[in-house]
Amino acid sequence: MNAILKSTTATRSTQEWQAADAAHYLHPFTDFKSLANKGSRVIVSADNIYLRDSDGHKILDAMSGLWCVNVGYGRKELIEAATKQMTELPFYNSFFQTATPPAIELAELLSEVTPPQFKHVFFSGSGSEGNDTVVRMVRRYWDVLGQPERTVIISRNNAYHGSTMAGASLGGMSGMHAQGGLPIPGITHIEQPFWFELGQGLSRDEFGLKAAGWLETKILEVGADKVAAFIGEPVQGAGGVIVPPETYWPEIQRICDKYGVLVVSDEVICGFGRTGHWFGCERFGFQPDLMTFAKGVTSGYIPLGGVMVGERIATVLIEQGGEFNHGYTYSGHPVACAVALANIRVLQREGIVERVHDDLGPYMAQQFATLSEHPLVGEVQTCGLMGAVQLVQDKASGKTFPSALDVGMVCRGHCFGNGLIMRAVGDRMIVAPPLVITRAQIDEMMALIRRCLDLTLTDATRQGWLRA
Numbered sequence: 301m302n303a304i305l306k307s308t309t310a311t312r313s314t315q316e317w318q319a320a321d322a323a324h325y326l327h328p329f330t331d332f333k334s335l336a337n338k339g340s341r342v343i344v345s346a347d348n349i350y351l352r353d354s355d356g357h358k359i360l361d362a363m364s365g366l367w368c369v370n371v372g373y374g375r376k377e378l379i380e381a382a383t384k385q386m387t388e389l390p391f392y393n394s395f396f397q398t399a400t401p402p403a404i405e406l407a408e409l410l411s412e413v414t415p416p417q418f419k420h421v422f423f424s425g426s427g428s429e430g431n432d433t434v435v436r437m438v439r440r441y442w443d444v445l446g447q448p449e450r451t452v453i454i455s456r457n458n459a460y461h462g463s464t465m466a467g468a469s470l471g472g473m474s475g476m477h478a479q480g481g482l483p484i485p486g487i488t489h490i491e492q493p494f495w496f497e498l499g500q501g502l503s504r505d506e507f508g509l510k511a512a513g514w515l516e517t518k519i520l521e522v523g524a525d526k527v528a529a530f531i532g533e534p535v536q537g538a539g540g541v542i543v544p545p546e547t548y549w550p551e552i553q554r555i556c557d558k559y560g561v562l563v564v565s566d567e568v569i570c571g572f573g574r575t576g577h578w579f580g581c582e583r584f585g586f587q588p589d590l591m592t593f594a595k596g597v598t599s600g601y602i603p604l605g606g607v608m609v610g611e612r613i614a615t616v617l618i619e620q621g622g623e624f625n626h627g628y629t630y631s632g633h634p635v636a637c638a639v640a641l642a643n644i645r646v647l648q649r650e651g652i653v654e655r656v657h658d659d660l661g662p663y664m665a666q667q668f669a670t671l672s673e674h675p676l677v678g679e680v681q682t683c684g685l686m687g688a689v690q691l692v693q694d695k696a697s698g699k700t701f702p703s704a705l706d707v708g709m710v711c712r713g714h715c716f717g718n719g720l721i722m723r724a725v726g727d728r729m730i731v732a733p734p735l736v737i738t739r740a741q742i743d744e745m746m747a748l749i750r751r752c753l754d755l756t757l758t759d760a761t762r763q764g765w766l767r768a
């Protein structure tokens with residue numbers, strides 16, 4: 301009896317949750333010991349764009365969970381779709397020459413909402429798995445075409461493509477490569493299109509061409525006949541909402557076309573409306589051969605990922621490929637697919653992507669622009685409903701703080717304390733709120749961001765950190 305009571309949220313205090321958490325639960329991307337000492341924040345419920353923690357605090361979730369809750373929390377349509385599908389058929393696989401109605405219907409709907417070169421999809425359970433599929437698929441493609449030596453995939457420093465062996469290898473996070481002997485062979489990286497850090501002295505457009513040029517240099521260094529694909533996020537998300545110059549992607553496309561290199565767009569964050577377009581490649585004007593998706597496809601209500609496969613690749617794999625020896629137990633999971641269908645229909649019915657494009661994105665951009673006057677702010681960038689605020693030590697020169705001061709974490713601490721979830725990537729403060737946020741709620745978010753920047757400025761002044 302006691303054990304049953306103890307398993308409900310109402311019967312445990314925050315301290316009890318934290319003690320059990322510290323005793324048994326190893327969190328992702330976490331210093332286990334320091335979190336165990338500090339105690340986790342326990343989130344117990346959510347509605348619309350707000351979370352509630354186990355102490356009853358209301359928090360504005362400006363990160364959409366982890367870039368995924370695009371239609372907001374508590375949507376009946378998604379909950380009902382899951383319940384109905386669980387009742388009818390909670391699971392069946394697609395290995396045994398079988399399929400389920402939700403998986404078929406979702407494949408069909410995805411080929412409608414994605415760019416015209418996409419008529420086929422391969423499902424996975426997450427974005428990382430989707431990128432594992434990308435690695436297997438591009439190498440298989442070149443193998444079938446009789447060019448098995450085309451194996452190298454070029455990615456970028458500070459990219460995030462997930463945390464499996466292939467995902468972390470494609471990613472360009474040095475901290476991840478340092479643990480576990482990564483990257484795996486056949487993956488190499490070029491510098492990122494981060495104007496603020498690498499482009500000073502050049503206009504953004506000049507820098508965009510220069511940054512894309514690093515790809516051509518790398519292709520020639522590796523040997524064009526050995527390069528299978530280039531992969532990139534249209535806007536780098538986890539790397540700090542780094543919006544590339546407008547010249548970057550068209551030039552990347554031109555270079556890849558020149559050498560026959562496949563283009564892979566990792567749309568795990570940018571897909572399903574985040575940029576004000578259905579997919580980030582449409583925002584930046586390029587035509588990928590493969591597109592990884594996850595997160596926003598189900599608004600995070602249930603895990604689902606996959607890869608859209610362009611006709612250039614699909615035709616070869618279908619007509620000449622024979623069996624593709626790859627797949628996951630949960631590829632095309634019927635409940636996940638049913639939730640994705642409901643989610644995409646909400647996006648369509650409510651015109652959410654158009655609203656981000658026409659109204660909310662431009663409004664947030666305008667509001668973010670006013671932050672550039674703040675003494676701590678060196679640069680602001682937005683794209684659709686993603687935004688970044690770069691904190692600097694010296695506004696005039698754009699000099700950044702020494703990383704040991706961890707000013708971003710100080711600011712994030714103030715956000716936590718003031719009912720705002722905003723993430724720190726180094727000293728870049730980032731947001732990606734649910735796409736159903738209203739203008740009034742953007743105002744509320746901006747007021748909280750300003751308050752947290754002011755509190756951080758007070759700390760920095762008091763500590764003497766602003767003296768260069």
Ligand SMILES: *Cc1c(COP(=O)(O)O)cnc(C)c1O
Nearest residue numbers: 426427428460461462568569594
């Ligand atoms: C989150 C993310 C991934 C990994 O997705 P998971 O579902 O966590 O495996 C891959 N690519 C990008 C761009 C992401 O943001």
